[in-house]
């Protein structure tokens with residue numbers, strides 16, 4: 590059984606990673622089509638040994654396309670995902686636009702693959718925020734073990750989370766500083782080189798940022814609506830890979846060894862946790878990798894049944910492209926039927 594796949598936003602940071610992962614995992618596709626804006630229509634993007642000619646989304650017909658892997662930004666998905674869905678294409682959308690709509694499943698396959706079953710209501714499945722994905726992958730086995738009551742998380746998010754332009758800005762500012770030239774700010778609200786910025790996405794009425802709000806509401810939708818979440822999201826001068834200091838309060842007692850054992854048995858998680866220089870994983874080491882890495886597991890004695898963890902993952906892979914491709918794999922395996 591083979592399928593036609595469109596990668597919308599195929600020239601972007603997430604889209605290029607999707608193309609790479611489709612090829613790496615030998616996704617059962619007859620045809621893969623790269624789609625982006627008129628700006629890059631006609632350009633070539635790599636797909637394994639082949640080059641794909643980029644199509645213009647505004648002129649693209651989704652008839653006959655089975656799955657659309659979308660990452661063209663929220664406003665563009667808002668306009669084009671429903672059109673693709675109406676043409677019979679199942680859209681897996683990486684933007685935040687549809688995530689909290691009640692009739693759109695929000696899926697991390699290791700946590701709530703069963704939610705994919707609801708996709709026919711809109712023909713759209715949403716991929717969660719990068720920081721939410723890695724946190725819920727790490728917390729699902731612990732929730733099953735001792736029921737999570739409350740999460741307090743601080744993120745250390747790489748510039749890749751702001752797309753190709755985010756990584757370019759870190760590089761250009763760093764180079765300008767070393768060359769004694771003035772720095773330019775485009776994507777970030779303050780200088781990102783040699784700095785950290787506690788502000789991702791816009792401010793909301795309660796003082797939280799929208800990135801922080803996403804971690805709260807998405808965790809509830811994916812993992813459990815009863816869990817309270819407090820998040821502080823911070824941009825750091827790292828190219829790829831988000832780190833998270835996650836502090837969790839459980840309903841039932843849980844010790845470090847039981848937590849480590851549950852995490853070791855969990856799909857998609859790798860535990861690296863030795864109290865030594867090499868005994869934990871950093872964003873640099875997780876870039877290009879598929880797993881969610883958990884390190885620094887330790888008891889938090891300041892609350893009842895508390896545990897602290899350090900979690901890292903490649904935000905372009907598990908935080909976006911890989912998660913979307915895993916959803917597509919489940920769709921193909923368990924839901925879409927097509928003659929060979």
Ligand SMILES: NC(=O)c1ccc[n+]([C@@H]2O[C@H](COP(=O)([O-])OP(=O)(O)OC[C@H]3O[C@@H](n4cnc5c(N)ncnc54)[C@H](OP(=O)(O)O)[C@@H]3O)[C@@H](O)[C@H]2O)c1
Pocket residue numbers: 597598599600601602603604624625626627628629630646647660661662663665683684685717718719749750751752753754904905908909
């Ligand atoms: N980066 C992450 O870690 C991450 C994680 C999860 C979700 N996301 C979400 O995924 C989306 C894309 O992120 P990214 O990091 O890949 O950004 P990016 O590197 O800036 O890429 C944006 C992509 O969207 C395309 N695009 C922009 N406007 C378009 C239009 N009017 N019509 C068709 N295509 C258009 C661009 O094509 P052109 O080349 O033609 O401009 C490019 O392919 C965002 O909504 C982001 O929030 C990102």
